[in-house]
Amino acid sequence: MSRSKVALFFGAGSEIGYGLPSGGKFALDLFRTSVENDKDDFRKQLDKINNTSTYAAKWLPENYHKKRIYVFGKGEFEEIIASSLEYKRDDILTYLVSHEKVGCFGQN
Numbered sequence: 001m002s003r004s005k006v007a008l009f010f011g012a013g014s015e016i017g018y019g020l021p022s023g024g025k026f027a028l029d030l031f032r033t034s035v036e037n038d039k040d041d042f043r044k045q046l047d048k049i050n051n052t053s054t055y056a057a058k059w060l061p062e063n064y065h066k067k068r069i070y071v072f073g074k075g076e077f078e079e080i081i082a083s084s085l086e087y088k089r090d091d092i093l094t095y096l097v098s099h100e101k102v103g104c105f106g107q108n
Helices: 014-018 023-032 036-047 054-059 074-087 089-101
Strands: none
Touching: 023 074, 074 089
């Protein structure tokens, strides 16, 4: 019997108070995790579905059991990082400028 895994998503940094990784670290950890075993497990679960069931006919796409299982790759990861940086651009620049003035970048 397999154990179910549960993921909790918090907001505004509340997860840090519980000793959990920040949302950014959590996302990075997810992208670094190998998905091959999960893809194999998912494929096995798809193979167990009765193709003639009402569920399969109503909710699953045609030929679902033959379709490629897609996961986020390097391109999506880079797009998310770039989007996040652009979204926080002003905050990042303000932070860097304020630290540059106190000599954190080797300037006295």
